[in-house]
Amino acid sequence: MTRHFLIVDDDPAFTRVLARAMTRRGFEVQVARDVATAVALAHQQAPDLATVDLKMEGPSGLCLIPQLKQLNSEVRILVLTGYASIATAVEAIKSGAHNYLPKPADADQILRALEGEAEASELNSDIPDTPMSVNRLEWEHIQKVLHEHEGNISATARALGMHRRTLQRKLAKHPVRR
Structure with missing residues (x-):
């Protein structure tokens, strides 16, 4: 059975590379550059997995999470952003995202985060030994x-x-x- 993967990001180069990588891994991929397009695509075919950019033209990717969950309660959503902060990570998880990664992230990291296969050592590797500046x-x-x-x-x-x-x-x- 083919799994459907929705990529929502306004960066054309990133979406092209990620879509190609996920297609090679056997996913049927759809790409949206904004929330409205993502909702329309999700109504046509509810995704099994989705990556959502936090900051795009128009509404934030955070407002898309509940809409995707409403269409498919089992969808696994990963929020990706170049503007990572603790507040937005918490809000993404509260909205229903399964994980949150700062950009840049590659296809393997994205799949591990979406499918919950990241090992504890990998998750803890980003925790600094020194406090924040x-x-x-x-x-x-x-x-x-x-x-x-x-x-x-x-x-x-x-x-x-x-x-x-x-x-x-x-x-x-x-x-x-x-």
């Missing part, structure tokens, strides 16, 4: 407060006691290394 802690805190204010930049800036433009500048940067 002050800049990384600040970035994590900003992400948490932003999530609490449902993505509203102005409300988040007020809650943080920071000018809105300063917050936008900080959010435009990639996450700070640990």
